[in-house]
Amino acid sequence: MLNNYACAVEDALIEQVGRNGTMNLMLDAASEERAAMNIMLTNPDVLADYVNGFFGADGPYPTPTADERAQIAEHVARQQFANEIAQQEERGVPQNFQRPVMDMPTPGRQESQANSFWGDFSQMMDNNPENAWQYLSGAPAQAFQSKMLVQDF
Numbered sequence: 001m002l003n004n005y006a007c008a009v010e011d012a013l014i015e016q017v018g019r020n021g022t023m024n025l026m027l028d029a030a031s032e033e034r035a036a037m038n039i040m041l042t043n044p045d046v047l048a049d050y051v052n053g054f055f056g057a058d059g060p061y062p063t064p065t066a067d068e069r070a071q072i073a074e075h076v077a078r079q080q081f082a083n084e085i086a087q088q089e090e091r092g093v094p095q096n097f098q099r100p101v102m103d104m105p106t107p108g109r110q111e112s113q114a115n116s117f118w119g120d121f122s123q124m125m126d127n128n129p130e131n132a133w134q135y136l137s138g139a140p141a142q143a144f145q146s147k148m149l150v151q152d153f
Helices: 004-043 045-053 064-093 113-129 127-136 141-145
Strands: none
Touching: 004 045, 113 127
16 A cells, blocks of 8 residues: 555656646746746847838738739729629619610501601702702601701812
């Protein structure tokens, strides 16, 4: 029984020595880290080098240059514009921007009087242009309301 007790005490002592060694290693590591932080925070050159390295091109959080920020902003704007266009295409054209729908004329139906007048006038200009003024002088007012006349000088 005494032998079992002595073995248990010896095992506990070995375990405690192992824990103390681990604690000493952790304390030494914390001491080194504290000393490094103390040097870094009290020496402006070391601090500047650390910050430049941390936020530089090779660091974990690189800070973009002005050109890179402009390129990123341009890319984001283009992407946003493309998304807006895609959404508009999905929804269609808003009602107030749609063109009015014209009914297709029925085949074989007679044209309106204004359209037949201008068709006849076109034939007269092709066949007998010197008498076209006579045809225009007898034109109904509705025919002129439906067309815009342009004069060349």
